[in-house]
Amino acid sequence: MEEVDVEPTTTLIPGVGLRQRHVGFEWGTGDILVYETNFKLQGAGSARSGTPSVHVVRKDEDIYSPILRKLFNESHHIFVGLQNIQEDLPSKNKKPQFVSISKNYRSVIRACMEELQQGAVSAQDTSVIAQYSNQVSILLAIELIWNLCEVLFIDAAPAGVLLLHLLDWVRLHKADVDERAREVLQSESPTHHHAYWEVVISFVLQGRMDEARQVLVKQANLQPASRPIYQLMDSLLQKMPIFNPGGTQTLTEFDVKWRHWHEECDRCLQDNSFASNRHLETICKILVGDEDTMLEHKELLGTWYHFLVSRLLYFHPTVKPSELHYYAQSSMDMFLDFRSAPEPLDSILLAAFEFDIHQVIKDCSIALNNWWFVAHLTDLLDHCKLLQSHNLHFGSNLREFLVLEYASGLFSHHSLWQLAVDYFDHCPEFGRVYLELQLERVPLETERKALKVLRICEQRQMNEQVRSICKIMAKRALSNNRLGSALSWSIRAKDAAFATLISERFLQDYCKRGSFSDLDLIDNLGPAMLLSDRLTFLGKYREFHRLYGEKRFTEAAKLLLSLMTAKIAPRSFWMTLLVDALPLLEQKEVIFSVDQTHELMFCLEELTSDNSDGKPEQSAQDEDIESTKLELLRLALARNLAMAIVKEGTVEA
Template sequence: AGAAARALTGSVAGTGDGAPPSSSRVFVVRRDQDIYIHTLRKLFNESHGIFMGLQRSEEELAGKSRKAQLVQVSKNYRSVIRACMEDMHQAAVSTRDPALQGQYSTQVSILSAMELIWNLCEILFVEAAPAGPLLLRLLDWVRLHVCDVDSMVREVLSSESPSKHKLFWNVVDIFVLQGRMDEARHLLSKEASANPTSMNKYKILDDLMKKMPVPSLGNTQTLTELELKWQHWHEECQRYLQDGTFASNPHMESICKILLGDEDAILEKRELMTTWYHFLVTRLLYSHPTVKPMELRFYAQSSMDLFLGGESSPEPLDMILMAAFEFEMHQVIKECSIVLSNWWFVAHLTDLLDHCKLLQSHNLYFGSNMREFLLLEYASGLFSHHSLWQLGVDYFDHCPEYGRVYLELHVERVPLSTEQKALKVLRICEQRQMHEQVRSVCKIMAMKALRNNRLGSALSWSIRAKDAAFATLISDRFLKDYCERGCFSDLDLIDNLGPSMLLSDRLTFLGKYREFHRLYGEKRFPEAARLLLTLMTAHIAPCSFWMTLLTDALPLLEQKEVIFSAEQTYELMRCLEDLTAGNPDKQKFQDDDVETTKVEMLRLALARNLARVIVKEGTVEGS
């Protein structure tokens, strides 16, 4: 617990290396540095599942069922913190790097403090334990978290003769201070066996410890009955002390005083308790076992003052625990936000308290409530990590007021380093009908693909983006490549454009032109001829591509069987004349021997085809 307090103090003090403000250094400022610690990944990943389960849980559950469910959620969060703490401890033990070991040890201490605070909040706020069971919960809390004396207990219990060990009475005192009466009595029985002359005193003390009334978790006794039993037992302890029954044994006399709730006797064991909140719970156990929740604040403040005795000032951890005992949950959240190095703790604790209907009235002046504000901050931090950003999406989803706006802003900043990552981002945006972000992602990926000369991928992304201008640009690149190489790349994509080809005229032409080649390859010449003519006469084809189309018509004109009708041949002739007459570079066109040859060949082929058609059609009419 001391290490946890020191770790939190270090955390709030900062992590600078002492360089003066005027130092000519560049500091890299990173948001939520803890997110980059690999061993904390378990904390973020597993708590995400608990968070999502809580959001989906049946709000209809009421009363005890709902409270039990929320307590279980709280315990699940604590189990994740503890598992992460154990992993971090193991990492600290196994590493040989002193700097890394120090970093792990600090994280263990911070996680320990987080669990300590969370557990207390669970008892006071989530479970809202009433008088009686409250003390039992606080005893469990102290036993779980005040572990500084565990090594001493193990050392004594593992010795050959525990009763003769120099720390024997310290261990008995620890058990008594923590209300572990059965363990204390078991140790005392060993001492009694070794000292038959003092057997009577041991039996009396054992009987007092055995008869000590304690609250029950069930409804087996009322608080009034407990207070009555406790009063009788207290008077019996007082009588034995005043009779001098234990006067000859200072250790047993000290234990009897502790049982009577003597503050001075308890404070003498300050070193064994190590913390003021251990002193608080021990003090309540032996002086006010039926303490009510709202009375805790008075006992907590006086216990801290008595324990510290003006010798040291409270640490940040002490102030957080004090705020909890005072039922100032907003102050707990505020102090934790300042002290802890990331938003994980306050975001999840606040969300849980909000589900407990404990924060409903607390709205922040800038619009959002406290729960949403902290979740937004935590999720924003997750988005700075290369893989944890996916968890952040779900947290934004459960922020009804500003979550979508934040998600839209952050999702645009996710580096689209791979196509797989881009598809993940795209799926997230599409599921939430974030159309602008979908277009943005697709455009970015289309540009990347185009720069890498991956035309098929670029076209696919531009179609997904529904970007007509970009689809036109890429279609032109496809056509240019075809002109240079004489064949199409990415045939599977072009063959399966379907309705997508209607996105732009140029894309439509690309798809239809590829269809012409497919029909030609399948020797379906009449259909191919009709499609080719349609591309030109309907002005779907760009004028710059007409010569290519007319050249593609040559093999059809030279077929043994007549393919083009007279009307179709006249149309082709008109297109050829329009091309040669309407070309702005007509002189250049005429000076180009290759182009001139092509035109002459086309005119000749068209004339021959027309002659063949006239003969064929005349023959058909004559017969």
Template structure:
């Protein structure tokens, strides 16, 4: 049988039998930590080894992913997978339902074959398609006796395709019947049941060699008259078996009469057509594998074989073909399990032999939709379908660029999909903002509130570290994180004090209801609004807002001196802006600052520092406030008098 590709095996010491303890432990993701125990007492304990376990390497290889016609979306089988989940939600008649399942199965195989055509070195894909195709015939199409053999013939022809290149070589030569591989070609065509093509080749031998023309014509007639159940044929199995028996007896007579004794090649063909096992085994090299031998053997000895008898023929064909000279390969065991109709063994063997979860996850999902796995639930709450899909999706999430495909698989795992998605989402490294936005979109679409908040906080912290305050504020608002919004707002205010202007004005001007997230953010938004009013010469509105920021205690005490200083230009306007009552309020705020009394339990470090500059500011403010108070009283008194 075919050998599956594999890298050199690395053995990880699993158990220390002397101490009855395990020697390895799984870390996060795909890490495996192993500590090799010393072989004797004199040796020191070695440092632990860390292995990165990589499955799916062949399926995710660079060759496949970068190919123009095979992007990761096609490779993953996601469109077929999602289409299959949608089929189960439709109300269809049984025939239509199973037709759709067969169509989905063929779509999966076309994905594998497309990869094979582009990447001839990846023989693992050939094995995958071989197994899938057989499972499709036996489990999904459930072909009955008669059509079953036609499907198996197509299966062999599809996977033993050297005959086409051989045919091109022979027919392209000057004298095909004299070509070294002429009889090999005719024999392979007979072994694959391609009797019409074999007859055409024999006609070339008859034309080139008149002496053998007669026996070539007889052989051609035998090939032409061999009864085969064609797809459009209405004859019953009983009629076919009767015709086949007559034809078989005719072949026997020709053999007994030694009709083809003068041509060893033709006599060998006759023995093959009689299903002679010894004659078939002589063609081992041309058959190339035991399952080709099996199908040829059935074609010429039991063309109406029943599905239930397949396992007997499969096992005996494997034993005959190997002849005790070699042991079955993993692929042989998988195919045998399929011929025995042991679905669970097929899945188990594939899980062990294949280096990826793509195959078993998608095949199991398809078989589950065919209602073939209903009786096989696992002990830990999830069925086999979900378990394998979770494993495959986890592998996708471990890949730097294919993690998005894993989301669809988690979505269709009703029991553990949501929890698994949440755990894997949290482990995705947010290397770029673009990637973070993709992750965020996935979380928001699924109302994963905690994950949304966590991602936004991470991005907000990154933005603060890079001094991108606007981005940091935007992320903290999106995370609804009041504490972080307060921190970023303080940074905005500190920068304003240092530079005298705000950065990211568009963001601050359009905070809207978001400014209510924290008092400090509210203050930042309102303080920016004060500056906008002042710039628009709406002095009365600006003065009222400024005063309310202080009297409502929404402004941090450390910022009061800045606010009072902002009031100076309004106090010095020709027109009286602040009323007498408002001026008294401003005076009280100034006295609070200068009296060193704690406000709302704030610490001494947050109080005003006495230095020359501050003293000058205070004196200027007192003078300006006193002058404004006098003007306001006079103005208000004159208004009352009038």
């Protein structure tokens, strides 16, 4: 047995297990059904058999959030777009595409987050607010991880650029600085605001030099006496070199320039230039990369990864991707102080800094309550060819496993199941099997829904499923006594057996009522008539009636005879056909020729000799009618034969 990574959590189901009973369950596609069994635990008291109820336990309740549904729908669109990126493009051209797809995914997450926040603000119910803010925090974490993965794995920025991306990452996720700054600057006297220096330092920690300088100027203007040291700080901030990836400057040139600036800052600190102003001194200490000073402002940094990025900015701006994990680990240790254990998010980010993609995915799968994130991220990373192609001991590979899990969850939803189809399509190994099994279980309330499911099946040549859906619809129509509809469905399924059954019903109805129903359908069967013998007979028999109705007797007679001689008509129906021949035999004009009459007589004899063999018990009255019919037929046939012989003899003569 595999080792478990974390102990499974216990979910309490309200109302189950209270009466000391065993619990039974049944797997569903995305949920399980839980019920109490009648089996009693030993020593349990006389448990009353309360109202038996079945509880539906859902694995993934996020699917049922109306706002998150937008996330699923929009990301489906991006997912399909990603799968259609041409394989043969050189990988150099692909990278920008992958980065932009990653950004699209993130912008969808952000849009969703904003809507959830609005929802939380406008909601009244506290439980709804709690649910919304919980979802917001999950999405925030997801976006944070995704963004880091985009920087490290997908964009895979080299030294120099890497830090710029990391800075953007931190700025994006520590946006409360802007709010504070606005608050300070809009107050009556910004310089006396209690958060004034916090804002300046926050800007510096995020490397936003221009903004820090703008705020600093306000203080400098008020203190003419200490203007020189403000000017000195201003020039230090202004001079800080920033790597420009688009420019001509090489990384070494930048490094030299940066060291030069760093030494200058260090000199200012050594000669106590800022001794008269402790705030400016703090800033200067940060500029030279003093870790203790930075750690004194933990609450401004907020997180260890902010500390990591600030530390790199003022200590080692040309950090290489391969060196990151060392700084990450030490920053985390320093920041968290060994006091608090790292949370799941911390270890996920750390694993990302260590470039351990599989660990990131694994930890996310454990920590997050839905498959959306891991499935989409893994898929994207797989497209970037970043995943080792080792196979799992279950399923095919990691990407497919996760996408299948996600899609199965979607399919269990009453409405989102349509999205899942495209996900299954892009799982080469097991997608089709999953889809086949799931499609058979879609409830079909209306024909329109059935048509949509059928289209999905037909596009994928799932003949078995097409047949089964058509059969379900045909059976339903039949049970509602809609013979025409039932026949159309079985024709679509090319289900000969069922078509035969329905044709029988039509013929029975005809025998009972003496007229056909659903003529609009039967008259227009066309080539579909050939599906089953009985259906052919039904169509042809109706054609006979039409010819008869149009008084085209000769053609009608010929058709009627051929129905029997070519064995299209079932034997049980021959009597009816022969009785149908009666009015033709009784016409003044001779319609059946000598040969045809002979054949009719032959048919009648065959039928009667057959019947005499194993004839079931019949009431005397029925037998009476039967024998009258026979006598009438024999008489008519004999008379017709006589007339035909006379007529044919006359013509020949």
